Amino acid sequence: MRSFEDDPTLDDLLTAEQLQRLTHALSALCRKSVTITPHRQDDAVAVEFNLETVGWLSGGASPGERQAASELVSFLMMFIAKYRLAASLHHDTTEASYAELQRQNEALRASEARYRELSGQLQQRVDDQVEVIQQTQQDLYESSRLRSVGHLAAGVAHEINNPIGFISSNLRVARDYLEDLQGLVPDTEANRELLDDFHDLIGESVDGAKRIASIVSDLKTFSSIDQADYTPCDVNALLTSAIHLLQTEHGHQLHIMERLNDVPKISCHPGRISQSLYNLLDNAAHALLDAKPKKGQGRILVKTAARDNEVDIVIQDNGCGIPDASRSQVFDAFYTTRPIGSGTGLGLTVAHDTVRAHRGTIKIDSREGAGTRVTLTLPAT
Amino acid sequence: MAEYTSEDNKLALKVVFYGPALSGKTTNLMQLHSLLNPERKGELMVLETRDDRTLFFDMLPIGLKSNSGLDLRLKLYTVPGQVQHDSTRKAVLSRADAVVFVADSQPSQQDNNANAFGNLEENLEKVGLDIDTLPLAVQFNKRDIPGAVDETVLQARWSVTPWSPLIMASALHGQGVIETLRTVLDRLYTEIDNEFELANRHGIDRSQFITRLSASHEVNRA
Ligand SMILES: Nc1nc2c(ncn2[C@@H]2O[C@H](COP(=O)(O)OP(=O)(O)OP(=O)(O)O)[C@@H](O)[C@H]2O)c(=O)[nH]1
Ligand SMILES: [Mg+2]
Numbered sequence: 001m002r003s004f005e006d007d008p009t010l011d012d013l014l015t016a017e018q019l020q021r022l023t024h025a026l027s028a029l030c031r032k033s034v035t036i037t038p039h040r041q042d043d044a045v046a047v048e049f050n051l052e053t054v055g056w057l058s059g060g061a062s063p064g065e066r067q068a069a070s071e072l073v074s075f076l077m078m079f080i081a082k083y084r085l086a087a088s089l090h091h092d093t094t095e096a097s098y099a100e101l102q103r104q105n106e107a108l109r110a111s112e113a114r115y116r117e118l119s120g121q122l123q124q125r126v127d128d129q130v131e132v133i134q135q136t137q138q139d140l141y142e143s144s145r146l147r148s149v150g151h152l153a154a155g156v157a158h159e160i161n162n163p164i165g166f167i168s169s170n171l172r173v174a175r176d177y178l179e180d181l182q183g184l185v186p187d188t189e190a191n192r193e194l195l196d197d198f199h200d201l202i203g204e205s206v207d208g209a210k211r212i213a214s215i216v217s218d219l220k221t222f223s224s225i226d227q228a229d230y231t232p233c234d235v236n237a238l239l240t241s242a243i244h245l246l247q248t249e250h251g252h253q254l255h256i257m258e259r260l261n262d263v264p265k266i267s268c269h270p271g272r273i274s275q276s277l278y279n280l281l282d283n284a285a286h287a288l289l290d291a292k293p294k295k296g297q298g299r300i301l302v303k304t305a306a307r308d309n310e311v312d313i314v315i316q317d318n319g320c321g322i323p324d325a326s327r328s329q330v331f332d333a334f335y336t337t338r339p340i341g342s343g344t345g346l347g348l349t350v351a352h353d354t355v356r357a358h359r360g361t362i363k364i365d366s367r368e369g370a371g372t373r374v375t376l377t378l379p380a381t
Numbered sequence: 382m383a384e385y386t387s388e389d390n391k392l393a394l395k396v397v398f399y400g401p402a403l404s405g406k407t408t409n410l411m412q413l414h415s416l417l418n419p420e421r422k423g424e425l426m427v428l429e430t431r432d433d434r435t436l437f438f439d440m441l442p443i444g445l446k447s448n449s450g451l452d453l454r455l456k457l458y459t460v461p462g463q464v465q466h467d468s469t470r471k472a473v474l475s476r477a478d479a480v481v482f483v484a485d486s487q488p489s490q491q492d493n494n495a496n497a498f499g500n501l502e503e504n505l506e507k508v509g510l511d512i513d514t515l516p517l518a519v520q521f522n523k524r525d526i527p528g529a530v531d532e533t534v535l536q537a538r539w540s541v542t543p544w545s546p547l548i549m550a551s552a553l554h555g556q557g558v559i560e561t562l563r564t565v566l567d568r569l570y571t572e573i574d575n576e577f578e579l580a581n582r583h584g585i586d587r588s589q590f591i592t593r594l595s596a597s598h599e600v601n602r603a
Contacts, residue, residue, distance in 0.1 A: 004472070005395070005456070050423040050442045051454060078424050086428050086437050093468040 004088040010038050010047075010055040013080050022076070026069050027059070034059035034069050045070045049077040138349060160216050168209045175202050218244045232265040232381050233273065235304055235311055242278040243302065246285060254285055255299040263306045264380040268358055273378075276351035280315045280374050283348065287319025287372055309380050310360075318371035322364070351376075383478050383573055391452040392577055396565060397474055399501050400483035401493035402434065402462035405522040408552040409483060410439050410459050413562060416555055418598045420445040435461040438473045445593045447583040455594055457562075462497065470500070475508040479516035479569040481561055482544075483552075486521045486529035516568035519544045520561045525551040559597050566591045 014022065019036060027033035036047060036055045044056035045066045057073060060066040178198055185191050218241040243256055281300065288298035303314040355362045360378035384393045398406040407427070414425040423442035430436060438461065444454040458477075460470040474480075482501060484494040505512050521535055532549055539545045548564055550557025570579070570590045579585040585593075 003476075005458075005476075050426075050440075051421050051444050078426065082426055082428055085426070085440075089428075089437050089469065089472060093472045096472060097468050 004085060004092045007050065007052045008054065008081055008084060010036070013049075013054065013077055013084065022073070026072070030059070030065045030069060031061035032059055032065075034066070036073065047073045047077070049074055049081060138353065141350070157216050157219055160212060164209055164212050164216065168206065168213065171202055171206045171209060175199070175206070178202065215244065215248065217241075229269055230267050231270065233268050233270045234265055235263055235273075235313060235378070236260040238270060238274050239277055239302060239304065239313070242274055242281055245278065246281045249282075250285055254288070256281075257299055257301045259301065259303040261303075261305050263304050263311045266311055266358075266378045267381045268378065269354075272354045273358070276354045276376075277313070277315075279348065279351050280376075283374075284315055284317035284319065284372070287317045287321070290320040291318070291369075306380070307377075311378050311380050313376040313378070314373060315376075316371065316373040321368040321370050321372055322366040323368045383577065385577060389452060390450050391454065393454045393456065394478045394569065394573070395476060396455060396457050396479045396481060396569070397477040398457065398459040398481045398483055399470070399474065399497070400462055401485060401490065401497035402464070404462060404483045404485040404490070404494075404497075405550075405552040406459040406462060406483045407433075407435055407439050409481070409520075409522070409550075409558050409561070410441050410457055412552055412555045412558045413457065414441050416559060416597045417443060417562075417595065419443045419594050419596050434463060435459055436466070437461065437469060443594060445585075447585050449583040451579075451583040451585070453585070453594075467500070467504070471504045471507060474501075474504050474510075477508075477510065477515070478573065479518075479565050480505075481565050482517060482519045483550075484519060484521050486523045486535075486549075487526055488528060488530050491530065513543070514572070516565060516572050517544055518548060518561055518565035518568060520548045520550045520557065522550045522552050522557075524549050524557070525554060559595055562595050563591050566594055 010019070023034055023036055034057055035041075036057050037044070038055055040056045041058040043066070044058040045063070046053040047055040047057050047070050054077065055073075057066055057070045060069060178195065182195055185195065239260060240258070243258065247254055247256070281302070284300045288300065291298060298317070298319060301314070301316040303312070303316070305312045305314075352362050355376055355378065358378055360376060363375045363377075364372065365375075366372040383395075385391070386393075398409055400406050407430075410425060411427075414422075421442075421444035423444075426440045428435070428437035428439065439459040441457045442454060443457070444452065446452055458473050460466075460473045480501065482498060484490075484497075502512050505515065519539065521530075521532075523529060524532075535547055536545065539547050548557050548561045550561060552558050567587065570587050574580055574587070577583075579590060580587075
């Protein structure tokens with residue numbers, strides 16, 4: 001592209017028509033006609049502008065005439081050129097300004113895109129970080145909960161197992177002694193009443209001790225204190241323990257229907273699966289409590305069934321159900337439909353993650369006001 | 382950038398007079414036009430002005446022809462000093478081979494000098510020129526005005542720069558103008574001699590380059 005400072009040619013300065021008019025006027029002034037051409041003719045003199053030969057003037061009656069005409073043309077050229085120079089400089093600067101503007105616009109757009117990308121990355125990083133935090137918190141929750149239950153269970157099992165053993169056997173021996181005593185004591189009305197009552201007391205105590213022993217055994221199963229990570233487990237046994245513990249927690253007020261069928265053992269981490277089952281049962285129990293209008297008819301149905309190489313576990317309640325809006329969130333950590341304080345909401349998430357870790361699936365069917373059915377499917381060994 | 386066209390054996394060079402508004406750039410060029418008597422000298426083109434202030438630029442072409450037939454042209458340009466004409470300044474500055482910075486000696490103008498010099502640095506960078514390698518002469522003009530900043534102060538201040546010593550001038554009275562041109566020609570020669578083989582191929586050595594382009598009526602008279 002030509003710049004404003006490039007030396008102008010004859011064409012740049014004058015149009016063909018203007019040139020013709022100029023030579024016409026000059027010819028009228030001279031005694032013989034003159035012509036101006038871009039290239040040299042025989043008798044031509046140079047038409048100079050700014051040290052540059054822009055054309056050649058020939059004709060005229062004498063060298064003097066040619067010289068005078070040529071100088072007149074040079075003089076004219078200067079004013080034409082001034083205007084041209086100013087105009088093309090203006091053009092140049094306008095174009096440069098426009099180019100600069102476009103460049104800035106481009107740069108602006110580029111930086112805008114960069115910031116958008118950055119903010120996107122930032123969001124991604126925040127999301128990742130949140131996920132890490134949630135995962136850590138879940139792990140923490142899970143492990144602390146498991147640990148506390150495990151500790152408790154271990155402690156209880158250890159501390160109670162022995163005393164409850166000798167209490168049970170002592171009570172049985174005491175009952176025998178009572179039989180012996182019966183023959184030795186004078187057979188009066190009052191004594192008979194006393195001995196009968198004594199007999200009942202010991203009978204109730206034996207039953208109580210039996211129940212204590214079974215809770216201890218449930219706790220041992222539940223916490224699997226003595227189990228390795230993955231072992232073949234009887235899901236029904238885990239469920240039974242979890243149900244017993246749940247009943248203990250709810251004062252044996254829950255109506256839980258057990259439909260436990262023969263199922264193959266599954267390879268699992270018993271502590272974790274127990275925790276998950278307990279969580280699901282606990283959710284069901286709360287769903288019943290929340291369904292106040294239907295109070296009294298609430299029940300939890302617990303089913304197990306073998307299917308192909310899988311074991312289905314169904315925990316179904318006819319409680320409050322899950323509102324549509326929150327269903328997709330039920331696995332989100334911290335989410336809970338229950339009022340704050342009644343649970344951390346991590347229960348379901350922990351169950352979800354545990355089942356996934358066992359290469360199983362968890363499915364939730366729920367209708368608000370009608371109830372919830374959670375189906376766990378775990379691969380059989 | 383110096384432009385050599387081999388068909389007509391022509392070398393075109395460009396020197397730009399830069400500086401703050403009203404420092405005397407146009408005056409420098411007008412004085413050169415009347416004082417210089419080089420082998421070839423064109424018309425001084427003073428483009429539009431308003432109240433004596435340059436709106437576009439001024440231009441004076443001078444030149445010489447070497448024995449080898451080299452057609453050497455030097456176009457001297459001034460830029461408009463007023464702040465608002467920056468895009469014009471940039472356009473005129475582009476492809477410069479050398480710069481004369483015309484500063485104003487009045488104490489009140491020292492800030493303007495500094496700003497204009499900063500603007501020169503900026504625009505050089507924008508048009509792809511390097512202030513550290515570009516031949517540059519600095520003139521302090523208007524020495525005739527009473528109260529002008531002391532020369533020793535100015536020289537000391539600039540002594541650490543590659544553009545020392547400064548040239549003192551009173552362009553209105555034609556003083557220091559040719560000296561300034563000679564200084565910039567001297568620095569310009571250093572830059573271009575090698576590339577265009579001025580001495581070796583065209584027989585133009587440094588002193589010839591300077592004296593033939595800056596020949597003045599006075600010198601001729603003397
Ligand atoms: N006293 C004095 N006045 C000067 C001198 N040189 C220039 N002037 C005056 O300063 C004024 C501005 O001079 P110009 O040459 O037009 O300044 P310029 O640098 O071209 O200004 P812009 O075109 O606006 O950038 C004019 O009135 C000049 O007469 C000088 O050496 N001494
Ligand atoms: Mg000016």
